[in-house]
Amino acid sequence: MAHVTSIILATGYNESGVKELLKYIEINSSxxxxxxxxxxxxxxxxxxxxxxxxxxxxxxxxxxxxxxxxEFARQIKWDDPEQVQFMIKVEGDMRFKLIxxxx
Numbered sequence: 001m002a003h004v005t006s007i008i009l010a011t012g013y014n015e016s017g018v019k020e021l022l023k024y025i026e027i028n029s030s031x032x033x034x035x036x037x038x039x040x041x042x043x044x045x046x047x048x049x050x051x052x053x054x055x056x057x058x059x060x061x062x063x064x065x066x067x068x069x070x071e072f073a074r075q076i077k078w079d080d081p082e083q084v085q086f087m088i089k090v091e092g093d094m095r096f097k098l099i100x101x102x103x
Contacts, residue, residue, distance in 0.1 A: 005064045007033060012083035017054065017076040024072050025061065030065045033059035053098040054083075066090060074101050 007025070011018055026032035036046055036056045044058045066088060078084050078101065087096040 003063050005061050005066055006058050006089040006096070007061065008085075008087040008096065009055075009083065010034060010085040011055045011078075012080050012086075013055060015055060015079050015084065017078040017084070018057070020076050021073055024069065025059070025064070027063050028069070029061045031059065031061055033057035070099055073099070076101075 009018070009021065020034055034041075034057065035060070053097060069079070070086075070088075074088060081101060084101055086099040086101055088099055089096040
């Protein structure tokens with residue numbers, strides 16, 4: 001049986017805090033999030049006639065400690081926290097929740 005957490009992380013360009021969060025997720029789940037700019041994906045694949053104007057990461061992670069991940073994300077020193085949007089949908093939820101990363 002699965003317990004999937006769907007994650008969307010949107011940031012401004014080249015937000016250095018992303019690396020810390022991506023590493024945390026990979027270490028704690030054996031998988032990671034994928035950037036919409038990942039070289040394995042066709043480019044561009046987001047639709048429209050212009051490039052997407054944000055860094056966007058997506059993933060579905062099984063058996064992730066969501067509370068611990070949120071607490072970790074809140075400890076990161078984001079370059080521009082106003083541009084970070086962290087959305088989580090735990091299996092069974094009807095919609096994504098926007099997580100406030102303000103300290």
